[in-house]
Amino acid sequence: MKFTEFDFEPEVMDGLESMGFEECTPVQELAMPVIFQEEDLIACAQTGTGKTAAYLLPVLNRVARGGSKGIDTLIIAPTRELVLQIDQQIEGFSYFCPVSSIAVYGGGEANAFERQRVALRKGADIIVATPGRLLAHMNLRYGDFSTVRHLILDEADRMLDMGFFEDIMRIVRELPVERQTLLFSATMPPKIRKLANSILREPHEVNIAISKPAENILQVAYMTYENQKLPLVSDLLKDKDDFESILIFTSRKANVTQIVRELKKMKFRADGISSDLEQGEREEVLRNFRNRKTQIMVATDILSRGIDIEGIDLVLNFDVPNDAEDYVHRIGRTARAQRSGVAITFITEKDQHDFKKIEDLIEREVTKIPVPPELGESPVYNPKEFRGRGRGNGKPFRKGGKGGGNRSGGKGRKPGNSSQKK
Structure with missing residues (x-):
């Protein structure tokens, strides 16, 4: 299936073409229609299957089409490296779109925390964050999360392995009940089911090549x-x-x-x-x-x-x-x-x-x-x-x-x- 078969805004298509994206991967083909319908989703797909684009593209398309009133999308990931990678992909896909994003993570330069604080107060369209650093900002009570329409958990199994369950639940309690929640995980153990039952509403499920290395x-x-x-x-x-x-x-x-x-x-x-x-x-x-x-x-x-x-x-x-x-x-x-x-x-x-x-x-x-x-x-x-x-x-x-x-x-x-x- 080609990306041209989806109803993407011209600005999003320009970004896809500039990055050389033509054919959808299986997880993109199965997940994006559900996300376009604004339904909750559990997607089980191993790394390298294109899952980041599967959730980013529909979200970017919605923001490009209708704008946002503040923080529109919150993406939570377990490590600084993954947060930076997601933010880099946002930058590539949204090059022709009027969409702002900020990566929120610990470490880095001395003024990183202040830059993150400013972005949260102004309401960047998309926030990509590690749970611990995001909570550090939320505990200081700035940043309006009442406008969040999409919550995305990437590498959810890894976050739970790292002990972030309670942090995730604390973050979720600060978000609107009426939102779309997308959970992406490489594996689907019982603890992921428990998390999904706590924060998702009648989710669709997509399963792609669970825990099998590529044949090549x-x-x-x-x-x-x-x-x-x-x-x-x-x-x-x-x-x-x-x-x-x-x-x-x-x-x-x-x-x-x-x-x-x-x-x-x-x-x-x-x-x-x-x-x-x-x-x-x-x-x-x-x-x-x-x-x-x-x-x-x-x-x-x-x-x-x-x-x-x-x-x-x-x-x-x-x-x-x-x-x-x-x-x-x-x-x-x-x-x-x-x-x-x-x-x-x-x-x-x-x-x-x-x-x-x-x-x-x-x-x-x-x-x-x-x-x-x-x-x-x-x-x-x-x-x-x-x-x-x-x-x-x-x-x-x-x-x-x-x-x-x-x-x-x-x-x-x-x-x-x-x-x-x-």
């Missing part, structure tokens, strides 16, 4: 010991021209700096990003990665959702994520916009049961590969043997030489004989 992602995994990981990265990336853009995920913030340091020793253009950085620093890291000044970016799961960077050739999971859903979001950073991509995961003994849960979720078995012989022997993939074992003591990895330390002829250790303490 080549997924492989390496069976490795912890001290083989960095030598394995070096071996995989020894031909620096194989991948122009690489994103490495680690589950521990403390690992980011160490991985980046080792990559730079290997002469890679590498940088890292985590919640420890100031907002300006994070934006600079992302900008350099987008512009290809940086070839490799090492990140925590702060980037597994909500960052739309085109052309990532390889996603490398240095650690298996704790949550199976996070695996889908991590590897969804590659193979976007119909491109192909590669996703590689390092699996240690303690990760095996968690990786089996990932395979159960995505309903496929990922090919397992041993490390190259020169790096030593590899663990055997046997998740039943390691079921229930801990994921280690949470300490950062320790740099080691080649080889896997104490091993038993390449066979998986029995739980009682493991030299790695829980």
Whole structure:
């Protein structure tokens, strides 16, 4: 279905054409008619399916057609990165429209809070905000939210995972009862149903490719010991021209700096990003990665959702994520916009049961590969043997030489004989 088949205002169509949008994605095709009818909606769609445009375009069209009397639309998202991405898309789609927007989030420059306060008092058409920073403004009792016609919750499951349920409910109580509410989520666990029942009215439902990676992602995994990981990265990336853009995920913030340091020793253009950085620093890291000044970016799961960077050739999971859903979001950073991509995961003994849960979720078995012989022997993939074992003591990895330390002829250790303490 083409965007020209919808009744968009000329200004909105001009924005779509300037951004090269012609064909709707499935979530856009199914969700936009419901939103145009001003009905409430629950949409379950994974990242990278075009859901941001699915809700932005009808909202922008309504504002462009009839104007607004103050704050028209409130979009709530879990992270600063996603808030900024949504605001950037608003800027692109509304380039030819008389629509104002403001991104409201913590951190950033010293005068950011004041700029946000001014925009809220004047009544920008669209507010995109993280829950905590928005509540900080609302508690100071400026900003008139009585004019809000649309409430949109993006990455709702992530917000609940981060403990924002009560914050969301406090925000909702400040909004008009008569409004359109749209809830977008990558998954639909019971807690999302509870939230939906609390704030939506007879919602329509749209479900698109729930928690399944794109078919054009080549997924492989390496069976490795912890001290083989960095030598394995070096071996995989020894031909620096194989991948122009690489994103490495680690589950521990403390690992980011160490991985980046080792990559730079290997002469890679590498940088890292985590919640420890100031907002300006994070934006600079992302900008350099987008512009290809940086070839490799090492990140925590702060980037597994909500960052739309085109052309990532390889996603490398240095650690298996704790949550199976996070695996889908991590590897969804590659193979976007119909491109192909590669996703590689390092699996240690303690990760095996968690990786089996990932395979159960995505309903496929990922090919397992041993490390190259020169790096030593590899663990055997046997998740039943390691079921229930801990994921280690949470300490950062320790740099080691080649080889896997104490091993038993390449066979998986029995739980009682493991030299790695829980």
